[in-house]
Amino acid sequence: MNNLKTIALKLSNRSILFIIIITAAVLRLYNYFNIPYTYDEFSALFRLDFHQFSELISKGVKIDGHPAGIQVFLYFFSDLFGTSEWAIKLPFVIFGISSVYLIYVIAKNWFNETVGLLSSAFLASIQYTIMYSQIARPYISGLFFSLLMVHFWTHLIRNPERNFYRNALLYVLASSLCSYNHHFSLLFAAIVGVSGVFLIRKDYLTHYILCGVLIFALYIPHLNIFFYQLSMGGVEQWLAKPDGNFIIDYVLYVFNYSGLALILILVIPVVSIFQGRKNKLNKRYVLISLIWFLLPLLIGFFYSKYFSAVLQFSVLIFSFPFFILTIFSQVKSYSPRINLLLVALILVINITTLIFQRDHYDLFYNSVYEHILTDYNSYQEQDVNALYIVDSHQKITEYYVSKLGIDSNYINYSTSIGNIKNLKSLLDQKSTDVDKLYLGCLYSISPNVIPLIREFFPLIEHQNDYCGGSTYIFRKSHSLKEKNIDFLAPNMEPNEHWSSVQNSMFYMDDKTDQWAYRLEEGVEWGPTFSAPVDSIIQHHNDFIDISSDFQSDDELNQVYLVALIESNGEPIHWSATAVDEFVLSDSVSSEWTKGHHSVKLSDVNLNQGESVLKVFVWNNSKNKINLRNFQIKLRKGNPVIYGLYERL
Numbered sequence: 001m002n003n004l005k006t007i008a009l010k011l012s013n014r015s016i017l018f019i020i021i022i023t024a025a026v027l028r029l030y031n032y033f034n035i036p037y038t039y040d041e042f043s044a045l046f047r048l049d050f051h052q053f054s055e056l057i058s059k060g061v062k063i064d065g066h067p068a069g070i071q072v073f074l075y076f077f078s079d080l081f082g083t084s085e086w087a088i089k090l091p092f093v094i095f096g097i098s099s100v101y102l103i104y105v106i107a108k109n110w111f112n113e114t115v116g117l118l119s120s121a122f123l124a125s126i127q128y129t130i131m132y133s134q135i136a137r138p139y140i141s142g143l144f145f146s147l148l149m150v151h152f153w154t155h156l157i158r159n160p161e162r163n164f165y166r167n168a169l170l171y172v173l174a175s176s177l178c179s180y181n182h183h184f185s186l187l188f189a190a191i192v193g194v195s196g197v198f199l200i201r202k203d204y205l206t207h208y209i210l211c212g213v214l215i216f217a218l219y220i221p222h223l224n225i226f227f228y229q230l231s232m233g234g235v236e237q238w239l240a241k242p243d244g245n246f247i248i249d250y251v252l253y254v255f256n257y258s259g260l261a262l263i264l265i266l267v268i269p270v271v272s273i274f275q276g277r278k279n280k281l282n283k284r285y286v287l288i289s290l291i292w293f294l295l296p297l298l299i300g301f302f303y304s305k306y307f308s309a310v311l312q313f314s315v316l317i318f319s320f321p322f323f324i325l326t327i328f329s330q331v332k333s334y335s336p337r338i339n340l341l342l343v344a345l346i347l348v349i350n351i352t353t354l355i356f357q358r359d360h361y362d363l364f365y366n367s368v369y370e371h372i373l374t375d376y377n378s379y380q381e382q383d384v385n386a387l388y389i390v391d392s393h394q395k396i397t398e399y400y401v402s403k404l405g406i407d408s409n410y411i412n413y414s415t416s417i418g419n420i421k422n423l424k425s426l427l428d429q430k431s432t433d434v435d436k437l438y439l440g441c442l443y444s445i446s447p448n449v450i451p452l453i454r455e456f457f458p459l460i461e462h463q464n465d466y467c468g469g470s471t472y473i474f475r476k477s478h479s480l481k482e483k484n485i486d487f488l489a490p491n492m493e494p495n496e497h498w499s500s501v502q503n504s505m506f507y508m509d510d511k512t513d514q515w516a517y518r519l520e521e522g523v524e525w526g527p528t529f530s531a532p533v534d535s536i537i538q539h540h541n542d543f544i545d546i547s548s549d550f551q552s553d554d555e556l557n558q559v560y561l562v563a564l565i566e567s568n569g570e571p572i573h574w575s576a577t578a579v580d581e582f583v584l585s586d587s588v589s590s591e592w593t594k595g596h597h598s599v600k601l602s603d604v605n606l607n608q609g610e611s612v613l614k615v616f617v618w619n620n621s622k623n624k625i626n627l628r629n630f631q632i633k634l635r636k637g638n639p640v641i642y643g644l645y646e647r648l
Contacts, residue, residue, distance in 0.1 A: 012336030013113050016343055017104055017120065023347055024100040024124035027354070028093050028133045033086050036367035039468075040137050042396050045083055048075050057225070065229050068222060069180030070138040088136045095144040096133025100124045102147035103321050109154055110285040110325065112333040114342075118268065119324050121343040125350035127358050128254050131644065132317060134364070139314050142178065142185035146192075146318040149174035153192055156211075160204040168211050176218045183229075184296060184315040189215070191295050191319075195288060239309045242301055245607050250297075250313055254320065256353040257647045264349055268342060269330035286329045289322040313645060363643045368469035369396045370404070372440030375464060375471040377406045379438050386436035389413055391445045392469075410438075413445070420448055420581045428584065431456040435476050442469040443641050447598035448577055450635070451545045455594055465638040485536050485544070488527055488630035490515050500616075501527045509628065516551075516628040519619050526617030529632055533565065533601075533611040541602040541637035546615050548630040551592045556580045558621035561597035567608040575599060576618065592628070602641055 037045070047060035048071075056075055061068045074088065081087040100123050108116035123129050132139040152171035155162065178189035193212050200208045255262045296319045300311040334342070354360050372392050380388065390397065391413035401408050417423050431437075437457045441449070450472070454460070457474035464471045486497055490506035505518045519526055536544065546561050556579045565573040579595035587593065599613075615632055619625055640648065 013117065013339060016117055016336060016340050017101075020104075020117065020120050020124050020343060020347070021097060021100055023121075023351075024097050027125060027130050027351070028096055030361065031365065032093075034365055035085060035089060035134050036365065036370060037085055037088075038135055038137075038367075039369075039393070039396070041088070041135060042369075042393070042399070044071060044074060044137065045078070045088070046395055047071065048078055048083075050075075062225055062228050065232060066138055066182060067180050067186070067229075068225055069177065070136075070141060070182075074136065089134060092136050092140050093133050096129060096140045099129070099140065099144045099147055099321075102144070102151060103324075106147060106150055106154065106321075107325055107328070109158070110289075111282060111329050111331075114334045114339050115325070115328045115331050117339050117343055118328045118331060118346065119321065121346040122265070122324055122328075122350070123321060125347050125354065126254060127256055127354050127360050127644075128313070128317065128320070130354065131360065131364060132314065137314075138182040138185070139317050142181040142318045143321070145174055145177040145181055146185055146188055147321060149178055149189060150192060153196060156204075156208065157196055157199050160201055160207075164204065164207065168207065172211050172214050172218070175215045178318075179215070179219045180222060182315065182318070183226075183310075184300065185318045186219075187296055187299065188292070188318045191292060195291070199284075199288075239312065240605070241309045242304050242311050243605065243608070246301065246311065247297070250316065252647065253313055253645065254323075256350060256358055258349065258353040258357060261346075261349050261353060264345060265327055269327060272331040275332065282329075286326060289325040289329060293319050293323040293326060295319075357648065359640070359643065359648065363467045363640055366466055368442065368466040369393060370400050371464065371466050372442075372469065372471055373397065373400050373404060373406050376410055376438055376440055377404075379473060380409075383436060385434055386438055386473075387411070387430050387434050388438045389417070389440075391439070391441040391449075393442070413441070413449075420446065420452060421584070423449065424452055424582055425584055427453065427456045431476075436461070437474040438472070439474065440469070440471040443602075443638070445469075447543055447600045448581075448596045450543075451547060451596040451598055452582070455596075463636070465640050467640050467643045469641070470638050485632040485634055486529055486531070487632070488517060488529075488548075488627070497529055497531050499528045499530065500525060509626075512628075514628050516549075516626050517630070519617070519625050519627070521624040522622050524619050524622055526619060526627065527630070528614060528616040530612060530614045533606060533613050536613060536634060537601060538634070539637060539639055540606060541639055541641055543601065543635040543637050544599040544613065544615075545633045545635050546597045546599075546631070547594060547633075548617065549592045549594050549628045550579050550625055551590065551627075552623055552625040553590055554621070554623045556583055556593060556625065558619075559595075559623075559625060560618040560620065561595055562616050562618045563597060563599045564614040564616075565599070565604060565606075565611050566614065567606075567611045572606075572608055572611065573599070573604045594629075598635075600637070602637060 047064065048056070050056045050060060056072070057068060061071050064071065077091065078088065100120050103123050104116040104120035107119045129140070129143070149171060152167045152174060155167040156164070156171055175189045175193065178185040193215065196208055197205070255265065297316055300315060304311040369392055372390055376388055376390060379386070388410035390410045394414065400406070411417065411426070417426060437453060439450070439453065453474055457476055459475045459477035460472055461475045462473040488498070488501070491503060506515055507518060509516045517527065544563065546563060548561065550556055550559060559579040560576040561579065562576040563573070564571060575597070577595065577597035579593065582595050583593050617627060
């Protein structure tokens, strides 16, 4: 009778596990054939077109900063199955689904079946693991290899006398896969390996150490690549060094930025503790889980802070499951009925936040690279008499032009324009012939581009926002009314926002009947605007657009519009634009020239206390110059530009 009850119990819990795995598969395979490539995937694919393996290593692996494993796999896999999105992504989707099963097995062996089901349900349904299962890069593969390694490591530690050589061989292979997959999965494999030295039975210690020697021996062919990539340093050119908010942001991110999900995950173990425990808690594995999660995080944090920036959410995915195991380790073994209820709560909350709060399927499935071209094509069919400018990755653009059959009768910003001066020259020539301008651009475009375009086409008629960029339609308008943040004007009452203003320096420009402000020769600093950032902006991804007309009898060289943001008296952002970037070669020196400078707040860390914006003119030449229409405006940014990682 007891055996029958045991069988029924296992079958019931296996049914719950089956539901979890099916859910994981559905979430990862939804609308599967429309999942686009990300930039990182394109980057990997563009580094596969080599005829010799040695070229792949020297030109496709070394320069990337990742170990060779996944790039070599893609090299041979794409040769067999092609480079379509669905084919390239399929192995990684399988890795993601398989990881959901592996964490169940590990948690069940370490703690109990309830912990296994809860951990599996959580891994199955959060955006973190779903998104990386849909990206053919060395993240979800590393998660799978790491869990596979831990699975066989567990057999070696707990029952070394059972199939030792079989488990040792599989542990060595899984560890080697980790080492060739990603530097952080290599780090995690090293942490796991060292942990085993203190935990394995003494009579098997020599055998275990030999496993470590074999893992190192298998890695020797890669050492040359490893040291070369180590000499490259981090990726400070686009990745900021982490601050104290990184860990908090990471925890919120893995819980889908959902307070309800976070509360549920914490409440379940707390309730279980208060209910008492049928099975004694395995404190060894609680400590192991905590150490395995914290060590890669702390090593990555301090290495990035004091040496080279390498820490991102993605590189912590290999050790992330052990954060979940640490939390759920406190949960006692429940009946299948309770297990089903708890699993259902986790799945419902995570899936709801995934779809409606995180907008995963809308943001991730809409490639900005593709929409820059499809929006262009759609607008062109509606209104041919417009100026069309595209700023995107050249090779990715060529990929979509070929795939979608779209014409390329647009102006390529990077190859045909390239800088602000050339853009102004183009607008000066073409704006009289058209009433509208289309711009499709990535987030990396100079923030000064749009204010310059609005000098000729003031109205933003349409703005479509995607993760990583936007598309716009600008139109000429004579009735544009915008509210300035502030502007420089004569006879200003003393106020907290403006300083270094001398009313005696204002004069009326006879030609335009406008007030202007004079900086005499030898004066380096002009009027300064200052205000708390929170009192100005509406969203942390907004832009602050600064502009002014400048005129001088001399050249406007070494004259800058400057923005400074301070937090607690310390500068956290400084940027400036030289006014002579807007001076055309055929301009007369005495003519008025409008200069622009924009601050992209999405790239400024405003979570460092109360921030203050300061705007001023820096007359480094100390020549006599005049200014007018000195204005500070707020422009709506792209609220989803980093929407796959930030709180929406």
